Amino acid sequence: QGTRDHPPAQVALRDRLFATVVACFKRHGAAAIDTPVLELRETLMGKYGDNSKLIYELQDQGGELLALRYDLTVPFARYLAMNKITNIKRYHIAKVYRRDNPAMTRGRYREFYQCDFDIAGQFDPMIPDAECLKIVHEILSELQLGDFLIKVNDRRILNGVFAICGIPESKFITMCSTVDKLDKMPWKDVKNEMVGEKGLSPEAADRIGQYVQLHGGLELIEQLLQDPKLSQNKLAKEGLGDMKLLFEYLTLFGITGKISFDLSLARGLDYYTGVIFEAVLLQQENDHVEEPVSVGSVAGGGRYDGLVGMFDPKGRKVPCVGVSIGIERIFSILEHRVKTSGEKVRTTETQVLVATPQKHLLSARLKLISELWDAGIKAEMMYKKDPKLLKQLQYCEDMGIPLVAIIGGQELTDGVVKLRDVATREEVRM
Amino acid sequence: QGTRDHPPAQVALRDRLFATVVACFKRHGAAAIDTPVLELRETLMGKYGDNSKLIYELQDQGGELLALRYDLTVPFARYLAMNKITNIKRYHIAKVYRRDNPAMTRGRYREFYQCDFDIAGQFDPMIPDAECLKIVHEILSELQLGDFLIKVNDRRILNGVFAICGIPESKFITMCSTVDKLDKMPWKDVKNEMVGEKGLSPEAADRIGQYVQLHGGLELIEQLLQDPKLSQNKLAKEGLGDMKLLFEYLTLFGITGKISFDLSLARGLDYYTGVIFEAVLLQQENDHVEEPVSVGSVAGGGRYDGLVGMFDPKGRKVPCVGVSIGIERIFSILEHRVKTSGEKVRTTETQVLVATPQKHLLSARLKLISELWDAGIKAEMMYKKDPKLLKQLQYCEDMGIPLVAIIGGQELTDGVVKLRDVATREEVRM
Numbered sequence: 130q131g132t133r134d135h136p137p138a139q140v141a142l143r144d145r146l147f148a149t150v151v152a153c154f155k156r157h158g159a160a161a162i163d164t165p166v167l168e169l170r171e172t173l174m175g176k177y178g179d180n181s182k183l184i185y186e187l188q189d190q191g192g193e194l195l196a197l198r199y200d201l202t203v204p205f206a207r208y209l210a211m212n213k214i215t216n217i218k219r220y221h222i223a224k225v226y227r228r229d230n231p232a233m234t235r236g237r238y239r240e241f242y243q244c245d246f247d248i249a250g251q252f253d254p255m256i257p258d259a260e261c262l263k264i265v266h267e268i269l270s271e272l273q274l275g276d277f278l279i280k281v282n283d284r285r286i287l288n289g290v291f292a293i294c295g296i297p298e299s300k301f302i303t304m305c306s307t308v309d310k311l312d313k314m315p316w317k318d319v320k321n322e323m324v325g326e327k328g329l330s331p332e333a334a335d336r337i338g339q340y341v342q343l344h345g346g347l348e349l350i351e352q353l354l355q356d357p358k359l360s361q362n363k364l365a366k367e368g369l370g371d372m373k374l375l376f377e378y379l380t381l382f383g384i385t386g387k388i389s390f391d392l393s394l395a396r397g398l399d400y401y402t403g404v405i406f407e408a409v410l411l412q413q414e415n416d417h418v419e420e421p422v423s424v425g426s427v428a429g430g431g432r433y434d435g436l437v438g439m440f441d442p443k444g445r446k447v448p449c450v451g452v453s454i455g456i457e458r459i460f461s462i463l464e465h466r467v468k469t470s471g472e473k474v475r476t477t478e479t480q481v482l483v484a485t486p487q488k489h490l491l492s493a494r495l496k497l498i499s500e501l502w503d504a505g506i507k508a509e510m511m512y513k514k515d516p517k518l519l520k521q522l523q524y525c526e527d528m529g530i531p532l533v534a535i536i537g538g539q540e541l542t543d544g545v546v547k548l549r550d551v552a553t554r555e556e557v558r559m
Numbered sequence: 560q561g562t563r564d565h566p567p568a569q570v571a572l573r574d575r576l577f578a579t580v581v582a583c584f585k586r587h588g589a590a591a592i593d594t595p596v597l598e599l600r601e602t603l604m605g606k607y608g609d610n611s612k613l614i615y616e617l618q619d620q621g622g623e624l625l626a627l628r629y630d631l632t633v634p635f636a637r638y639l640a641m642n643k644i645t646n647i648k649r650y651h652i653a654k655v656y657r658r659d660n661p662a663m664t665r666g667r668y669r670e671f672y673q674c675d676f677d678i679a680g681q682f683d684p685m686i687p688d689a690e691c692l693k694i695v696h697e698i699l700s701e702l703q704l705g706d707f708l709i710k711v712n713d714r715r716i717l718n719g720v721f722a723i724c725g726i727p728e729s730k731f732i733t734m735c736s737t738v739d740k741l742d743k744m745p746w747k748d749v750k751n752e753m754v755g756e757k758g759l760s761p762e763a764a765d766r767i768g769q770y771v772q773l774h775g776g777l778e779l780i781e782q783l784l785q786d787p788k789l790s791q792n793k794l795a796k797e798g799l800g801d802m803k804l805l806f807e808y809l810t811l812f813g814i815t816g817k818i819s820f821d822l823s824l825a826r827g828l829d830y831y832t833g834v835i836f837e838a839v840l841l842q843q844e845n846d847h848v849e850e851p852v853s854v855g856s857v858a859g860g861g862r863y864d865g866l867v868g869m870f871d872p873k874g875r876k877v878p879c880v881g882v883s884i885g886i887e888r889i890f891s892i893l894e895h896r897v898k899t900s901g902e903k904v905r906t907t908e909t910q911v912l913v914a915t916p917q918k919h920l921l922s923a924r925l926k927l928i929s930e931l932w933d934a935g936i937k938a939e940m941m942y943k944k945d946p947k948l949l950k951q952l953q954y955c956e957d958m959g960i961p962l963v964a965i966i967g968g969q970e971l972t973d974g975v976v977k978l979r980d981v982a983t984r985e986e987v988r989m
Contacts, residue, residue, distance in 0.1 A: 130622060130623060132595035132597055133595070134592065134593070134594045134595070134638050134641075134642070135592060135593035135594070136592060136642070137590035137591060137592055137647075137649065139593075140590070140591040140592060140593050141590070141591070143593075144591070155907065155908045155937060156932055156935065156936070156937045156938070157932070157937075157938075157939070158907050158909040158937065158938070158939035158958075159907065160567035160570070160571070160906040160907050161567060161570040161571070161574070161906075162564065162565060162566060162567055162570060163564070163565035163569075163570050163573075164564045164565070165562035165563070165564070165670050166596060166627075166654065166656075166670065167562055167615075167656075167670060185617060185618075185620070186617070186618040186620065187615060187616070187617055187618060187627075188615075188616040188617060188618045188619075189618075190615070190616065190658060192560060192658075193560060195615075197596075197617075208564050211564075212564070212566070217567075218907075219567065224596060226596075226597075228620060228622075240595050240596065240597060248942070250942070252942035252943060253942060253943050253944045256921075256942040256943075256944075257942050259925075263929070263932065267932065267933075378925055381922055381925040381926050381929065382925065382929045383929060476590040476591075477585070477588050477589065477590050478585045479588040491686075492811055495689075495808055495811040495812065496811050499693065499811065499812045499813060502586055502587070502693065502697065503697075505586065506586070507585060507586045507587075507588065508586070508587075508588070509587070509588035512678070512680070512682035512683060512686040512687050513682060513683050513686075514683045514686075528588075
């Protein structure tokens with residue numbers, strides 16, 4: 130349940146998608162690492178809050194207690210701490226496992242790919258953070274998924290807002306998850322949850338509402354830096370200062386047109402400590418697709434300066450910032466697009482089929498195809514002693530093979546091969 | 560235990576190895592498929608004989624009973640049967656899991672990559688089988704692992720030998736595993752095991768010994784086809800006829816020089832039904848390596864015509880032949896070679912570092928690097944506001960980055976960039 134086989138057409142499309150993403154990661158100087166699918170159970174426990182119940186555990190068959198990884202971030206932090214690495218820029222594309230309720234049509238599975246880029250190390254503020262946003266911008270532009278928006282916020286600003294609105298620190302994390310719903314429900318409902326479920330006074334909720342409904346750019350940052358209450362909060366001030374710096378860098382990158390400083394962005398994970406961001410696709414107004422694939426965010430990430438320290442015996446911290454590309458959701462969109470366009474994705478790369486028009490020519494075929502393989506040419510033949518020429522040509526059309534190399538008795542005598550273009554039916558002897 | 564993290568240098572080397580193997584599979588027209596790491600427990604049970612105890616099982620957390628895949632062949636057969644596919648040429652490179660005793664120095668792990676190419680379908684005899692051997696030959700040649708030998712046999716010939724030596728059919732499989740040890744122990748010890756452990760008479764063992772110690776080429780096949788007893792056995796005769804055909808095809812491929820028809824080759828798995836083969840590296844006589852990496856076979860495979868039928872409700876068979884490249888063992892060899900040669904494997908592909916020689920030039924760096932990224936150039940910069948030029952040049956040397964693009968105050972004024980070759984220290988303004 131919640132897993133699937135990928136037939137050749139899907140793998141071919143996915144490989145194309147991965148190639149774009151990996152090219153971008155490499156363009157930014159990232160190295161690849163790989164970690165086991167299996168982790169010690171204790172490594173994963175206590176890192177995902179309530180979601181820990183979604184972790185797949187292995188049976189105790191003697192030896193260590195194991196579980197399947199839930200994401201790539203916790204194994205990355207464990208890897209850094211274990212190997213005392215304080216400085217790395219890495220990407221990792223691999224499967225992760227969650228005992229969640231699958232929603233296959235929306236690209237949500239129990240086994241799915243994650244696609245992460247992270248920068249670990251003690252650096253000057255916002256330079257790596259800005260690069261993560263540049264990467265999201267590059268990937269979403271290259272994939273031509275339509276218009277998109279990258280929302281940015283900072284956990285320190287959000288916590289500062291909660292603090293000046295009189296919320297006790299113990300409620301910050303649960304407030305984050307309520308605020309995060311503002312992209313799916315109106316403020317009225319979010320306020321109701323704050324008051325009804327989370328026990329806030331209507332006044333406190335309204336005070337929060339005045340802030341978290343704000344979004345904008347540099348001018349909003351300036352405005353909040355002048356806010357008499359918020360600017361008095363140390364954390365918020367730090368966050369706003371860094372946000373201003375981030376927007377300076379993003380301006381130099383020329384990408385602020387797609388960036389929105391959005392105070393309602395909170396993100397679910399506990400471990401974020403600074404900048405957070407999330408990219409969403411914007412539904413075009415002229416979109417009249419019959420069965421639109423509904424997708425949420427297509428990329429997200431943020432700064433997590435405390436996670437590595439949780440795995441270090443001495444608690445030594447390694448600041449990290451990273452981005453995860455929502456590869457499964459993007460794949461659903463691309464797959465849907467291929468289906469509706471009727472485009473046929475080739476599943477093989479074969480350049481030429483070696484064919485014979487008469488019987489008793491298997492030896493000639495085997496000899497020629499062997500020469501082609503040894504010359505590095507992608508070649509196939511049918512595994513029959515005496516296949517009909519029509520069947521061989523049909524196979525080319527089915528598989529999208531562009532050329533046929535034909536050897537009949539005459540060609541053998543003349544020492545030539547007849548090369549036929551499958552689409553145009555043009556032939557040359559060579 | 561038995562798993563490992565792969566740091567960037569290992570992933571880079573492994574990716575190079577995979578690229579060679581995948582290029583070969585694609586050259587032969589294979590498509591890629593992917594199946595889940597998780598399989599239903601019942602799918603795996605009863606497919607691996609005694610080795611079933613090595614399967615990792617997942618804890619029963621409600622829902623289906625699951626296990627981690629043990630190889631890629633059983634999931635492939637399950638995939639074919641489930642989707643009623645009767646004809647496919649596919650490759651699959653992915654991790655598999657075995658609760659085995661790890662022997663890390665020899666490249667044996669509990670989580671490891673398998674790298675499989677298989678041809679499924681009802682075809683004329685030995686054409687796909689010959690292609691599998693051609694693939695092994697191409698890959699081992701391209702990887703330049705030194706001299707190698709591909710041993711070939713056929714389960715039908717082996718079973719025929721057992722039959723004419725008076726062994727009951729119930730003992731065929733256990734006899735296979737004893738015969739298979741002939742590459743590691745002398746005949747005397749193998750005979751002892753046959754007599755002592757397997758309960759054969761010394762005479763029966765000797766009769767088997769007369770056959771299984773034979774190896775050669777076409778002339779040996781001809782000789783056995785004339786053998787008065789063996790040629791009377793239906794299975795053996797079929798196997799020998801096919802072996803002759805296989806050698807004809809391999810002659811056309813020009814690879815018989817590295818093929819040995821070896822009657823001691825038996826292979827461990829139960830599901831083989833016809834041709835079997837295994838490639839081994841030959842230790843060169845002038846090999847005086849200080850710590851040689853000990854490796855066994857580096858590729859193996861064979862024909863398994865019954866496996867898919869085990870997953871089909873009506874038992875419909877799909878004949879299959881395939882090869883598995885021993886990627887972990889080959890990786891151990893390559894890694895050892897890199898270590899002893901002192902070669903430095905680059906872990907990133909960065910072409911140019913954007914650097915500044917003075918303070919207060921971060922904006923210039925960010926602007927230039929953004930232009931480079933947008934132009935598809937792999938570029939990095941240090942994440943410091945004011946890094947020292949020497950540190951920037953040192954980073955290039957450490958990471959093998961060939962070029963530095965330097966912008967100082969003068970370059971900014973002149974509207975140029977100074978491009979420096981890290982190795983030769985040559986500089987051009989452009």
